[in-house]
Amino acid sequence: MPYNNVFESNRLTVTPDSWPGFKAPTIGATALLAAMALMAPQFSYAQDAADQSTPSSSLEQIVVTGSRIGRVDGFEAPTPVTVMGEAELRSFASPNIADSINSMPVFAGSMTPGSSVANVSGGHAGMNVLNLRSLGRSRTLVLLDGQRIVASNIDGSVDVNNIPQDLVSRVEVVTGGASAVYGSDAVGGVVNFILDTTFTGLKGRVTGGMTGKRDNENVSASLTGGTSFASGRGHIVANVSGRDSKAVRVNRRDWNLEGWQFMYNPNYTPTNGQPERLMLNQVSTSDGIRGGIITNTPLRGTAFGPGGAPYQFRYGDLVSDPDMRGGDWYKTQVRGTEDGLSLAPDITDVSVFAHATYQLTDNIEVFAQASHGRSETYNYGYTLECNSCLTISADNPFIPASVQTQMQTLGLTEFEMGTQHQDLGSASTDAERAVSRYVVGAKGDFELFGTDWNWDVSYQKGIAKLDVVADNSMLMANFNRAVDAVRHPVTGEIVCRSSIADPGNGCVAYNPMGIGVNSQATLDYIRGAGLRQYKNEEIKQDAASATIAGEPFSIWAGPVSIAAGLAYRKDTSGGSNDPISDTRGWYTGGYGTTRASIDVTEGFIETVVPLARNVSWADQLEFNGAVRLADYSTSGSLTTWKAGLVYKPVDALTFRATRSRDARAPNIAELYSIGGGGLSSATNPFTGLPLILIPAPRTGNPNLTPELADGLGLGLVLQPSFLPGFSLSVDYWSVKLKDSIATLVLQEILDRCYQGSQQYCTAITFAPGSLDITEVARSPFNYVVERARGIDFEASYRTSLGAGNLSTRLLVARYIERSTDDGITPRNLVGQGTGSDPQRLRWNFKVSYALDPVSVGFTARGVSSSVYDNRFIECTMACPPSTSAHRTVSTNKINGQIVFDTSLGYDLDAGGAKMNLFLDVRNILDEDPPVVANGPGADGYFYSPANYALHDYMGRVFQAGVRIDF
Template identity: 40%
Template sequence: MMDISLISASYQKSSARASTRSWHRSTSALALALVALAITLQPGVALAQTADADQKVQGEDIIVTGSRIARDGSQAPTPVTVVGRDLIQAAAPENLADFVNQLPQLAGSSTPRNTNLGVTSGQSGFNSLNLRDLGVARTLVLIDGRRSVGSSDQRGLVDINTIPQKLVQRVDIVTGGASAVYGSDAVAGVVNFITDTKFTGVKSEVQGGITRYGDDATYQASLTAGIDFSDRRGHLLFDAEYARNEGVSAVNRDWGKTGYQIINNPAYTATNGQPQRLVATSVGFTNIVPGGIITNTKLKGTTFGPGGVPTQFNYGSVVSDPWMIGGDWQASNSVVTTNALDPATKRYNIMLRGDYEFSSSLHVDASFSYSDSLTVNLCCHEYFLGNLTMKADNAFLPTAVAQQAAALGISTFSFGKFLTDLPRFGARLDRQVYRGVLGLNGKFDALGIGWTWSAYGQHGEAIIDERATNVTNTARFLQAIDAVRNPSTGAIVCRSTLTDPTNGCVPFNVFGTGVNSPQAAAYLLGEASRRQKLTQDVVEAQISAHPFSTWAGPVGIATGVEHRVEKLSGTSDDISKTGGWFAGNFLPTNGSYNVTEEFAELDVPLAKDLPLASLLNFNGAVRFTNYSTSGAVTTWKAGLVYSPIKDIRIRVTRSRDIRAPNLQELYQAAACLNNAPVFNPFTGINDTARECSTGTTNLKPEIANTTAYGIVLQPRMIPGLTASVDYYDINITDGLITYARDVIVNNCFAGLQSYCDAVIRNATTGAILQVNRVPFNAASQVERGIDIDASYTRPLSDIVASWPGAVTLRYVGAHYIKNVLNPGVGLTSDLAGNNTSAGVPSWRHYITLAYNSPAFTGTITGRGISAGVYDNSFIQCTSGCPTSTAANTTINNNQIPGAFYLDLAATYRFRTKGSKIEVFGAISNLFNRDPVPVSRGPGFLPLVATNPSLYDMLGTTFRFGIRASL
């Protein structure tokens, strides 16, 4: 992980200056109830990033992310990776999250490209961060050290799109638990966005981009203005942004049209030595095509083309229902790949901020921000995988087929179809976020000690309008496809109309393509909707000081209190409440909780400037938390920093962190499925029960114990070089997980009362009436890995005195050694090295080579991942295979290649009278490398034949723009 000194701008006028800017970050821990100063302290506020600002803080104590005590950053026990504004601007990303997600410490984040199919879940179109691939809910996102209202979905995740992108000065990534310092959700760490609250002048930026295929066009514009007043005691700031992405409405790339899929091997037996699963290309469905296919009876394989013309389907050489290899595989594949590759998005961000220093004892800041983010996503055509039951007397059935059915005595048959006569269904999500913050801080003297205090109050609201567009009303659809001829008029009508002539049903023809009128489509289509409101109120106060000194330096203390209230309320359309749409069926969630926390931190220098002890420092923190839903819990953190000599620093931390259940896990409204089959172990017979997925308040926080060891090298004999290596071990217990209904029932039968609470049985007969699929604190997870961060900066004047600028080479790497998930019931799996959407690669790399001078900056970036597998438990073989088991499935190809992408960026600066202008450009995926094919089979639709979380799907992208400042 990176030493915080690396946030300095890549251009340094001297290596000695770079060394003195050695800022480190600290996350601290240890039970310190030591001070009963129940006042409060200040969150990790910004530390300057630019070279000029660096000069102002040299020799002063600063506050670094992960700690609430001002100190020399070199004493921080916990590593921080820092992304400075210069690097962000050089890359000119479409949005800030795209850039941050390239860093190896993040994996599995939610992005518009990997959530674009989340129509029913309401998760399409937002950017939320995932540290360590431990889950987006276990990463805490802060803005200037303060919490922000959630804005993504019912989980309350912060959408990075809502943060003022162009005002961000740097991003601090604390990889390691930080719950004792910042509270719940920091199991994997903290991502803190530091904004430039002291900007003065006027600056603007206009940027545009497009792929080499002429799609996914992007447009951005921003304006920032800041002014000092009252002899610089006050400051006003305004920032506004507009960004738009046209998206890519289909998988219109050759790599997405190969029919790459995993299927079950139809020839497999337990003794014939063949693999149970096959990875293959040219794979398509056997039970669905655009015009429809009969999937049973002696009419099996009859398909219907344009205008309803019947033909015989070619099943190919290998058939493993619902899949096949070869034959007419493209008939289904061509429709599957019509889903959007990248959704269209549009967002507006506005922020107003003012601050005023009344005296050294009182400084006031107030800010208001508003964000409106709109995502429009096209998913796919509605589909029925052979599960429609059609009657042979259907009036739309071609005469030849109807006669054949009559001759064979066939009255009904199973049918599969893509509804290509209807527009693709999709999602439209509008997220509006309001956030107001009032902050106070100052200094005072008491008891002969200089104290620093701060307090802030925040109110945030997110209004989320979710719509599933162009979805069919299930009841109307089933009526419309059951078409007959009116015996009186001979006209084709819905069968239901014969007994209810005024029901308005418009018959719909499923036999063929291009066979339906706009009126037939209009009768079926509608829009599922849900409107939700997330509210967050936070009040925090804190105080810190250095009340006394040891012989090695001043001792720092900090303490404070925080109170937070989270609420979620919503409504949805009436049809969704009954599950009456093909997709969507949104249910509103209503609930709230509050939490009160007391925290304290201690920083003690133990040795300084001794032989073999240039520095020895202890840092500890403790937080006492009381949730209205789950009661009290304590988190803590302890760390040591030891430098035998100034060139070497060793750091060790141990922490206990938590993640409390979110509003969705607590209060999700019951989404129920009737007639769910379930085996009743109490009676030994099968029951038909109601299955409901819902939240529950019978949950407690997840617990994570984290241990980290690291070493930082800054050799004086090689000025400009800083390197760090950190090992971490995270052990999560009481992890939240939702089980299938059979698992819940079996655990109840085993005598576990918490599971019996989710099973409703008939008091007399013992029959299972309902199973509630609720989350349980039953999973555990262990992740171990190594982080590497190394940087070397060399001013070119060291080589030739007249050469301007400097060259910086930086490597950031993450090695995921182990990521073992134990669901509590069933098989344990190691997700490290699993390159599917369920896991994380063994290695992630990020390399930059940058030249920076006053007039020009050029950057070459390499980003890559190691090769991996589909599943670490799979056994790869093509012959002589052992018997396949649930624990060790055999497969003919378990390999997924890695990838490496090169990006280029350049900025040229020139000055005019009173202004500075920058012209910049960037090229991503320079060599247009296609994504590696990754199958989701055999139980999933092959909607995107790769892993969008790891591989670049868009190809080469060009971005150009101009910045101007006064």
């Protein structure tokens, strides 16, 4: 239903063109209704955000869904709101809207298809999952037109890929706690995608792109149409789009070929003043090379190449198994090969979307929405590394004759070896994900006791299906039989030892010594003998809501606005998987299927109370508050609330403050997961012996309780009259999260049990009558207190320049604290650059100029330098003794990065159609990512020395195309 939004003296007037007799609500009701729009679809008077590249008056015609009052670009909202308009979204050189959003400094640690290329076990391949303030992806609530979206994974992750990107008119980011307004998961904030469901006409888009290295080629196309029907009482809009993006399987970037990695200093002692860990180049593995290498006995260094031919491996000048520096490092280097970490997966997706409204009466409108998206992703993962973990008996017939002779001479009965199992290939995932969503509802208005009220009801059904197969994963029972090869005592053939006693077991002997030495039958047997590791998972969401809002009475400063409503939501997971995953029998993957459900019933009330208006000491003083009561089937009742003040002493200056109690209820994965993940290694603290490749599944904990968070926001907004078009906001925020849900790594679970914490001992399975450990369940617990603090800056300036329009915008996120306290080791994570932790400073500056028919944009994005770990001690001499809490390292610095982007556009008429030709270039200077070294030990040698979640790593990227509006 069409509306015209007009700001008049900082008051918002809403004029519905097609509702005869409708009385426009005052500012209080409008503000409250705008906030309530995030609770239910279509209950929004918000129009499309204006193109941010133009400083016309239309820029001020914005009502942000989720704010309490009408405002311009989030500067007048009591809770900070950042808006990214259509022009800014599409100017980023990427076919995916998530890349544009993640360029905003308030996002840190989001999951992207690139950052999850090594994710084989989690089922996240190809997903884009947003993370506000690095508080966690599960604490960022993603909405579509104010309504929840069904998750694409049982951990609650919402895949942004499923949003109809060519219909997005703007994205609104509400930072800070918002659980009282929007419900669970909004601890970090809310990201609301606003669609242009009133579009009329026909428009299309065709784009293509690649990197400056001529890889990661992608093409995409979209067609959108909208029209009215039934003499204007109805309207329908539909969109169909598709994309194909090619993988970058082999990362041949120069920065990936230099062998940067940490390794243990072989010369370190606690008293010689040397650092325990060295960060060096030309580092690779010493005891797990491609074709295999003997790692003990006098035969140490005997390696096996193509065809199984033995040769003497040349160790480097520094050796600390499983790593070394120098020597034959480049021969063992897997980075830059098909066995190393790739840069991007193969992705193909297609989606359809339709939205229809129909005006039943002058005061009642019904609507329906349907969407379906399907994506196919192939993720190239990692080698099946085995660092000195195989024991080969002297009677193994695959041992080359020359090596057999040496063993006989030396009297050796066995040796240990390590290998990357080159013949078995890399563990990878082939995933197909489909998400369907259906929404129906109605909205309207009525008059009661002389005041205007609005109502809204809706129901949505969401269904997400994931079909995933793990390619090249080893079935460990088959592998263990196949690697134990002997000669048959009768036939003399090479067979599995187990096949002598059980000739019909189907085992085919495996040769770990060499490259290209195994038959396809052998590989097929180890990979499952016809059984593929798979999971068919289905996640369903049923959600219903009803809201009502109005102005029941007025007080001295104006009308009091109230909104209230009820909501119900049920999330269900189910499906099927291969029979082996449940027994933890695969090397990686472990696709167990969880069958469970969670439901919640909620009631909420919100209010906006004007306390002063147009008095000597205040232009405006307004209170806004919200309370939500929720009853979860898993954790019982829960109350969240929010209280805020907006104070404008003068028209140009606004102060805002909010205090909130937020919460996040545990999701299905945290509560009920039956386990996923492959095999891991650690040390048994009870025996001191290594645990080699034991099952360590991620299982749920049904005893979890909701996380509780206390949030505070203090800010000011400056919009001076002497500088029209300029706005500045500065906001301090803090969050304290109690009873935070987290999962310990394998070694920590073992160590805490050994130290006497019984709750962790329940996760460990011991062999009967011994201290040998056979399995460790990595379950989450409510055991962490988390704190986060920071300051956000936003400034924008729009003005006419010559015959064109100039627009500038600066966004800065300054992180002060991001700490965790697990009751044993308090840690501050701000400024650590190896994972998803926030950097101390992230910023984004954009300037654009439009002079019809040409538009030009320039963006600078920056992230400050960081460290590997805030607890590390950097030193090269006179180092103190290294401890588990304070490692001594040769370097602890990770450089910052500044990246420049540009966009060019040209408008022209083509036979009555409006055409826009564009070229967007990301990272125009082709800056390499800073070195972020992995290791030491284990599998660090196949990871790229870069942080895909933090830095720009693809290099220069081009995206070009045409948009046509008929």
